Amino acid sequence: MHVxxxxxxxxxxxxxxxxxxxxxxxxxxxxMQVYAGSIILEPGLSQEDFFDVKDKGVWLAKAGFGNVKKxxxxxxxxxxxxxxxxxxxxxxxxxxxxxSFPVTGKDLIQINPDVAFHINGGPVSIEDKYFEKVSKExxxxxxxxxxxxxRTAILCAEIAKKNNVFNRFLIATDTPTxxxxxxxxxxxxxxxxxxxxNFEPEILIAAATGNVSQCYGLNAGxxxxxxxxxxxxxxxxxxxxxxxxxxxxxxxxPCAIGxxxxxxxxxxxxxxxNTPPTINNIFVEKSEVKEMFx
Numbered sequence: 116m117h118v119x120x121x122x123x124x125x126x127x128x129x130x131x132x133x134x135x136x137x138x139x140x141x142x143x144x145x146x147m148q149v150y151a152g153s154i155i156l157e158p159g160l161s162q163e164d165f166f167d168v169k170d171k172g173v174w175l176a177k178a179g180f181g182n183v184k185k186x187x188x189x190x191x192x193x194x195x196x197x198x199x200x201x202x203x204x205x206x207x208x209x210x211x212x213x214x215s216f217p218v219t220g221k222d223l224i225q226i227n228p229d230v231a232f233h234i235n236g237g238p239v240s241i242e243d244k245y246f247e248k249v250s251k252e253x254x255x256x257x258x259x260x261x262x263x264x265x266r267t268a269i270l271c272a273e274i275a276k277k278n279n280v281f282n283r284f285l286i287a288t289d290t291p292t293x294x295x296x297x298x299x300x301x302x303x304x305x306x307x308x309x310x311x312x313n314f315e316p317e318i319l320i321a322a323a324t325g326n327v328s329q330c331y332g333l334n335a336g337x338x339x340x341x342x343x344x345x346x347x348x349x350x351x352x353x354x355x356x357x358x359x360x361x362x363x364x365x366x367x368x369p370c371a372i373g374x375x376x377x378x379x380x381x382x383x384x385x386x387x388x389n390t391p392p393t394i395n396n397i398f399v400e401k402s403e404v405k406e407m408f409x
Contacts (some may be wrong), residue, residue, distance in 0.1 A: 128154055148345075155180065158183060176201060177205075180206070180215060181361060205226055217239070224249065232260075234259060235260065237263055241267075251324055256285055258286075261289065262288060284322050348384075349373065352371040373385070373387070383397060
């Protein structure tokens with residue numbers, strides 16, 4: 116999205132999406148799997164263009180920014196992307212940068228993407244009444260983010276639970292943005308919602324993991340046979356008042372991260388550079404994995 120000099124012509128946006136997809140097939144920063152390859156929706160993209168990029172591995176389409184002049188112009192573009200089998204996402208809420216335009220709750224329902232990005236605001240939220248409408252009248256996944264409105268993030272979670280569509284409630288960060296880059300953004304959003312509502316943190320962890328994987332069709336996000344071995348080991352932070360990671364999150368504190376395993380490979384075990392230390396000494400008892408990151 117924010118690559119310097121990002122092209123806005125048809126050939127350019129197609130090439131950029133294909134390049135991103137191909138690059139991250141071979142690059143795992145810190146052992147992290149990046150699901151890249153999103154075409155930015157621009158005027159002039161035809162149905163054939165969407166089929167073309169889909170054939171080359173592109174699987175996502177992003178509505179927001181670019182040369183589109185008004186929100187309703189996305190209706191046809193999103194429909195074409197869906198018709199080609201791409202999963203569509205949409206900037207939702209107030210204008211995020213000078214020169215952009217808001218996408219209202221009414222616009223969101225008309226455009227009908229697969230996922231409403233930062234439905235609680237990126238950084239400005241849609242009107243409250245549309246959370247009920249989106250949850251009951253559409254199949255749109257409702258992503259809330261760290262760089263948005265905390266009050267409406269909680270409202271969205273409560274409405275999704277009330278209407279029995281919590282599987283469509285997703286937790287994200289929407290960073291980097293004008294708010295900056297937010298390390299631990301997911302953890303803080305989970306702890307904030309848990310501590311200010313009746314939600315238990317494990318349910319919110321599911322919204323940041325399994326719900327996301329289910330929505331995007333990923334082979335991850337669950338501790339199940341046949342799924343990618345991605346695990347974060349959490350504990351209570353040293354110096355806090357709680358004795359385990361879940362209780363710390365419910366208290367409004369960050370949990371401490373004692374280890375990260377991705378694709379079955381330990382990337383680090385012990386001290387995190389970004390969280391307080393764990394109260395327990397976490398170490399490798401036995402490992403037959405050849406590749407390890409310190």
